Amino acid sequence: MDNVEKKKILVVDDDNNLATVLVDKLNFSGFDAKGAMDGEEGLKKALEFHPDIILLDLVMPKMGGLDMLKKL
Numbered sequence: 001m002d003n004v005e006k007k008k009i010l011v012v013d014d015d016n017n018l019a020t021v022l023v024d025k026l027n028f029s030g031f032d033a034k035g036a037m038d039g040e041e042g043l044k045k046a047l048e049f050h051p052d053i054i055l056l057d058l059v060m061p062k063m064g065g066l067d068m069l070k071k072l
Helices: 016-028 040-050 063-071
Strands: 008-012 034-035 053-056
Touching: 008 040, 016 034, 016 040, 034 040, 040 053, 040 063, 053 063
Parallel strands: 008 034, 008 053
Antiparallel strands: none
């Protein structure tokens, strides 16, 4: 068995259906994917999860994608 660590992806989108489909598909494809519903939650998860890449929606409640990116 390979001891290769899965690449981590964080999906931040306020569209729950889209985020769920993306996270499920990414996990099924061999990635370690997690989702967040807004910029505040996304920032918290990014700091805890340390993803290799973030798929980030720009327009969200509480904190938009650009504001999250600046704080990150």
